[in-house]
Amino acid sequence: MIGPDRTVDEATLQYLAQAFGRRPEVRRTSLFPTNKPESLVVTLDTDxxxxxxxxxSLELRAYTNGDFHVSYREIRAGDRRRCRWGRHDQPHNARDHYPPLPDAETAAAVNRSFVTDLTRVIEETVLPWVDERVGTLWESDTN
Structure with missing residues (x-):
């Protein structure tokens, strides 16, 4: 239990763990690991x-009140880059927002409007972004 109105949505995370587990670009999934007990961690295949x-990797958190966080993390030669998609109340942006690469800074966050269902956010927003990111990395050494 996170708070009175924010309980981990275990069913959604279990469903997403199974769905990610069937994808060829996923090396492994870890549902509720001891170091991140509210999360599904998806390690992508660097091949x-x-x-x-x-x-x-992607880290997903989902809550029964509709809040979510999806973080993308990329490491190369010790350099960490990350971005995230979020739906939660906070003072700096709209409830739906996206802090972009390279470091997911709150100050750089832009307001977004995501569909209600997190599985659709993954399918329609996150996975297409990851595919585009892979293409960008293959095309350029500067991103």
Missing amino acids: YYPERIDDV
């Missing part, structure tokens, strides 16, 4: 990325 990329 799909240029050799300079050491690690890529």
